[in-house]
Amino acid sequence: MLPAAHVLVLTDNLYLAQEFQKLTATKLELEQVRFTYCCSPTSAETMRPFGIEPVQVRSAWPQLVQRYSLVISAHCKQLFPAEMVKQVRCVNIHPGLNPYNRGWFPQVFSILNKLPLGATIHEIDAELDHGSIIVQQPVHVQDYDTSLTAYTRVQAAELELVDEHLVAIVAGTYTTTAPGQEGNLNLKKDFNKLLELDLDETLTMRQALDRLRALTHGTYRNAYFYGENGKKIYVNINLQPESNG
Template identity: 55%
Template sequence: MNVHPGFNPYNRGWFPQVFSIIDGQKVGVTIHEIDDQLDHGPIIAQRECAIESWDSSGSVYAKLMDVERELVLEHFDAIRDGSYMAIPPAIEGNLNLKRDFERLRQLDLNERGTFGQFLNRLRALTHDDFRNAWFVDASGRKVFVRVVLEPELRPDR
């Protein structure tokens, strides 16, 4: 049995919220049986979690931890008694390994893309005080990057 902070079969493996921010795939929590592949076994329960435009990896992960607690508590008795039903994933999905995350960390200041793509990458690499994203400046010094996004407060809501 595994509680995975990802919405299997999307972005199985390491840091699923990072890859969901980048590729726009679903994020959530999955309780699943363990088989011979990473985050792949039959699904016992899962719940999707929304990613807002201002979310970072850290804020999405915090949401996922709340959902994990809720989902485990809701399904604890069935898991303990073995009375749950597990369903194989409908598709294979994709798998991200730690090396895939490591490849994202160094920012190439000459890379071409849209601002939206770069912003999503920075959001995905911003996780609390972790120094994930970085570039090398003209002097050869490594410079770490994080973003802070704050939604407008709306008094009418």
């Protein structure tokens, strides 16, 4: 059993928050560890009904470093100030295989640029998805994956890693490795550039399918073109692999 500690989990993903809570409840070693869950202010409407209160990290970090011995980011949309990560140990659960496609929506860019996809747990430093790697697991991108199906498997891999390594992460008894290279970084603006479809753009069929499936994420309205009336027409794609039967 670990000594008493207070861990802050910052997340804007309700599914991950609930699964994380289930996993912590199964670990006898964590009985003395208190977990507090918070979200970004922009997610308050979704998360507050489930007891997850918002916190603005940029302004609240001096109090956070005094209150918590560990801060875990699990798909938190906020960037941690450099001074914060210097003063308290911060760990990120990231839906990508660092250092490939660091930043926003790794599965989208892995479908497009064919760089590896996976799940990574790493220490947070002053740069985005850049710190020393604690553990990671590759996730293969199938040729029939959309953004959503790939992301769903990445989340499953993240939870497997959390289940296996959370006790060591809380205790600080893990070892780390430095990323072998700087890799590449995609920002939200890079994703936004993909959304409008140019109907006169020349692509191979493979490139067109990759673009559409990379931007298909359930009911989200991502890819679009402008119709004759000047209004956006949204596009999703449905891919069904042949069954073994």
